[in-house]
Amino acid sequence: MELSGRGAYVITGPTSGIGRAAAFEVAKFGTVVLAGRDRGRLEETKRAIARRGGQAVTVVCDLSEMASVRHAAAEIAGLGLPLAGLVNNAGIYQLRATKNSRGWDMSYATNHLGPFVLTEALLPHLPDGANVVFVASGVEDIARVPAYKSGFRGGRYISAEASARGEWEPGGSARPGSDAYATSKQCNLAAAFAFARENPRLRVNAVEPGFSPGTRLGREANVVVRRVMLPLLSLMAPYIKYWSTPKLAGRVIAKALRNEADATGVYYDDEGQPMTASAQVRDAKFRARVMAETRALLL
Numbered sequence: 516m517e518l519s520g521r522g523a524y525v526i527t528g529p530t531s532g533i534g535r536a537a538a539f540e541v542a543k544f545g546t547v548v549l550a551g552r553d554r555g556r557l558e559e560t561k562r563a564i565a566r567r568g569g570q571a572v573t574v575v576c577d578l579s580e581m582a583s584v585r586h587a588a589a590e591i592a593g594l595g596l597p598l599a600g601l602v603n604n605a606g607i608y609q610l611r612a613t614k615n616s617r618g619w620d621m622s623y624a625t626n627h628l629g630p631f632v633l634t635e636a637l638l639p640h641l642p643d644g645a646n647v648v649f650v651a652s653g654v655e656d657i658a659r660v661p662a663y664k665s666g667f668r669g670g671r672y673i674s675a676e677a678s679a680r681g682e683w684e685p686g687g688s689a690r691p692g693s694d695a696y697a698t699s700k701q702c703n704l705a706a707a708f709a710f711a712r713e714n715p716r717l718r719v720n721a722v723e724p725g726f727s728p729g730t731r732l733g734r735e736a737n738v739v740v741r742r743v744m745l746p747l748l749s750l751m752a753p754y755i756k757y758w759s760t761p762k763l764a765g766r767v768i769a770k771a772l773r774n775e776a777d778a779t780g781v782y783y784d785d786e787g788q789p790m791t792a793s794a795q796v797r798d799a800k801f802r803a804r805v806m807a808e809t810r811a812l813l814l
Contacts, residue, residue, distance in 0.1 A: 521545045522599025524772060525591060525637065527578060527630065530556035533650065533724055534604040536765025541772060542569025545599060548591055550633075552577040572596070578605045578629030579615045581813065588636030600646040600772045601637055603630035603703070608696045612681050620681035622692065626699035628679075631706055631809055638710075641717060647710065648771045649721040651782065654693070655701035656793035661726075662697075666690040669793060670701025672801075675808035678702070704782070705796045705805040711780035718779040722771055724764035725785030 523546040528534035530551050538547050542564045549557050549571050557573040564571040572594060576587030591598075606626045613621045619628070634647060641647070654662040657669025671683035671694045678698055687694040704721055711719035767787045784790040795801050 521597075523548055523572075523594075523596035524600040524602065525550055525598065525633075526602040526604055527551065527576065527633065528605025530560050533761045533764045533768070534602075535560060536761040537602060537604060537768040537772075538564065538571070538765075539567065539569070540765045540769035541602075542567065542571060543769075544773065546596060547571040548594070548596070548598075549573045550576040550587055550591070551605065552583075576633070578633070579621055579625040581617075581624075581628065581632050584629050584632045585636060588633055591637065592640045597642075598637070598640050598645065599642070600648070601634065601641070602648045602650065602768060602772060603634065604650040604768070605629070606650065606652075606700075608692055610692045612692065612695060614681075619679040620695055622695040623678045623681070623699045623702075626696070627702040627706070628809065628813065630703060632813060634706075634710060638714060638717070643716045645717050646772050646774050647707075647717060647719040648768055649703055649707035649719075650768065651704040651707065651721040651723050651792075652697070652700040653723045653790075654697045655704060655796065658793065667693050667697050670698045670795060672698050672701060672795070672805070675702075675805070675812040679812060701793065701796060702805050702809070704792055705802045706809070707782075708780050708792070708796065709802045709806045715779070718774055718777070720771055720774065720779060720781045720783065722764075722768050722783045723785060723790060724767065726758045 524541045525548040526534055526538050527550045529538040529549045530553060541547050547564060549560055551557050554575050561571040561573050574587050574590050577583040607622055609622050615621055615624045653659045654667040655670040666688055668688045671687045673682060673684055683694040683698055707719055707721040770787055771783055782790050782792050
């Protein structure tokens, strides 16, 4: 396969929703490295990009399994492509908690631990000035009214080990899976800020893509919600504050990935404007603890 000399951009979770839309946008200016767990869906996305005149290569990567992530990172580095950026997009929201092969909570492993391992593994292969984008979520912030009204109670972090066990600070959400999702995204965002501070030669930022009913985050909902409510909500999304669509979110992510300014450690909202993270994530001591505990857990 002959690939152009343009920069190559790694995108996780690129086969549906926001990740797929972002992949189509990124393919307009570079080769896309599609990293996901389903080879068939990866190849279909690759063909879709080719039909639009873009170029892509696929790498199987299960973000919930650290061995798979490390193997994928080595494969990506071995492609010989001029890496120019990374988008940590893949994420899940489980209504019923499951475990990975090590017995770790699947949401925490997929949303935080996997992206953490992938980022650390690819950092040495990214040139100065490259962009790393973490797709975050405002539900980590208990002070955000839309998230609170939706039933979230912010990140409930106790420790990395407790999170891996699926244990969250008491007093959280009554909705199954919400504490796991919010906490994993809180750690994800804290890591983005910490990586930005640790790697001043790079630009590491985060994006809150807005609530997009058209993503696969709702794939565990019942059939009526999936087939009737979510499609209707997707049509309404562009006209509701804090809501978005995969296509709109993909554009914001692609713009952040093409950031040529010196901005780093910035958290962008669904319109590409700087926003504020939770008080906990803004606390440098909390970010340092998340980084140290995550690294200790992954040893």
